[in-house]
Amino acid sequence: MTPKSFVSALAAADLPSVFNPWRDHCAIHDRRDAAARRRANLEEILAAALDARVETIWIARDLGYRGGRRTGVPLTDEVHLVHAAALMGGIALERATQGPAIAERTAAVIWQVLSRIGQPVMLWNVFPFHPHEAGDPMSNRCHTRAEREATWPLLQALVAMVQPKRIVAIGRDAHLALDGLDIPITAIRHPSYGGQREFIGGMYDLYGITDDCEAAPKLPLEPRHDVGICAMA
Template identity: 80%
Template sequence: MTPKSFVSTLAATELPSVFNPWRDRCTVHDRSDAAARRRDNLEMLLTAALDHRVETIWIARDLGYRGGRRTGVPLTDEIHLGHAGTLMGGIAFERATQGPAVAERTAAIVWRVLERIGQPVMLWNVFPFHPHEADDPMSNRCHTRSEREATWPILQALVSMIRPRQIVAIGRDAHLALDGLDIPTTAVRHPSYGGQREFIEGMFSLYGVADDNDEPLELPLGAPHAAARRCALA
């Protein structure tokens, strides 16, 4: 599978109470061509990952409404699109939304660590879309087992395309859900809900980066990202 065919497969998927950023358009925040911009962003990310022969995929649980739902780049909010483009070799990612750029707590911490590590990685989620409550499209919820099973071939296709040597599961839920993959998986604490320091220390340890133990990261205001909430996914 090529980056283009992979993105096309993603864009063809439709599930209830799920926002597919590479297919759907938010009538409140998105530009008219938002889904196409996000498809372009992801295709460029995948192409760069193959060009750089990345050896690791970092996988969290679901897309959040403040991050990948808006950008089309997993674990990346609009504040860090430029950082992502630089790390992946100078990609010019485009914003798909209108108004001020929106920050996400998890993305802020992930990109703090990636900038220190200085190595390109592929970022993904067990469930590649944004699951939300039926009456609240801007909420986060845990994906269900049936939703994960419906999209599992997408994850398998990504792994087959990237061929990583290692997968890093971000959070307990992601680690449990990835049990079926035939690739070594290392778990680190999710950075939300008090896990920031453990996440940073775990990643620095994996990559042999000295922890400078500097001042705590200034996080965007608002409710914590709901991706750390534990769910019955097994």
């Protein structure tokens, strides 16, 4: 599978109470061509990851409404699009939304660590879309087992395309959900709500960085995206 065909497969998915950023359009925030911009962003990221022969995929649970839902780049908010473009070799990434750039706390910590590590990685989610409560598209919820099973072939296709040597599962939910993959998986605490120092410390240990863990940027709190273990029923 190529980056283009993979993104096309993503864009073809249509699930209830789920926003697919590579297919769907938000009438409130999106530019007219938002879905096409997000598809182009992800294609650029995937092609750069393959060119760089990245060895690691970082995988969290679901796409958040303040981050990848808006940018088309997992674990990356609009504030850090320029960082993603630089880390992946100076690729072109564009905003797909109108108005001020929106920050996501998790993305801020993720990119604080990535900027210190200085190595390109592939960022992803177990469930690649943004699941929300029915009638509330700007909410976050845990994806269901049925949703995960329906999109599992997409995760398998990504792994087959990138061929990583290691996967880093961000959070317990992601770690449990990735149990079926036949690749070494390292579990790291999710940075949300009290976990940022453990996340940073775990990543620094994993990459052999000896600096003291720095505090993450202070951003407005957002609805928690990884609370305990989801039933995923």
